Amino acid sequence: MPSDPTSRALRDILHHIDLAESFVEGLDRETFKADLRAFYAVTRCLEIISEASRRLPNELKARHSAISWKQMAxxxxxYRHDYEDVAAQLVWETVQQSLPPLKVVVETEIRRLGA
Incomplete structure (x- = not known):
C-alpha cells in the first residue's frame, strides 16, 4: 500500500515537472533567458520539486541511483538563498536535461505504488 506522503511527493514532483515543461514550451534557450516570467515560474517549479524530493524514502531513491537526489534536494x-546566482542557463539546462529522466522515474514509481 503506498504511503500518502510518498504518493503526494511523487505527484507534486510530476505536477511541477509538467508545469515547468509547459512554461518553456515553444521557447528556445535565448528566448527563455530573456523571458523573466518564464524564468521565475520555472525556478519556482524547481524549488517545489527540490523540496518534494526530500520527502521521498531512501529505498525509492536507491532504486534510481542515476538520479542526483542529493543535488536535487x-x-x-x-534557489532560495543564492538567488542572485541562479542563472537562466542553469535553469534551462535543468529543465532540458534533468527533468525528463526524473519524470520517467516518478511516473514509474507512481505506477509501482498504484498511486
Whole structure:
C-alpha cells in the first residue's frame, strides 16, 4: 500500500515537472533567458520539486541511483538563498536535461505504488 506522503511527493514532483515543461514550451534557450516570467515560474517549479524530493524514502531513491537526489534536494537552498546566482542557463539546462529522466522515474514509481 503506498504511503500518502510518498504518493503526494511523487505527484507534486510530476505536477511541477509538467508545469515547468509547459512554461518553456515553444521557447528556445535565448528566448527563455530573456523571458523573466518564464524564468521565475520555472525556478519556482524547481524549488517545489527540490523540496518534494526530500520527502521521498531512501529505498525509492536507491532504486534510481542515476538520479542526483542529493543535488536535487540541495538545489532549493541555491534557489532560495543564492538567488542572485541562479542563472537562466542553469535553469534551462535543468529543465532540458534533468527533468525528463526524473519524470520517467516518478511516473514509474507512481505506477509501482498504484498511486
Amino acid at each position: 540541495d538545489a532549493v537552498n541555491v
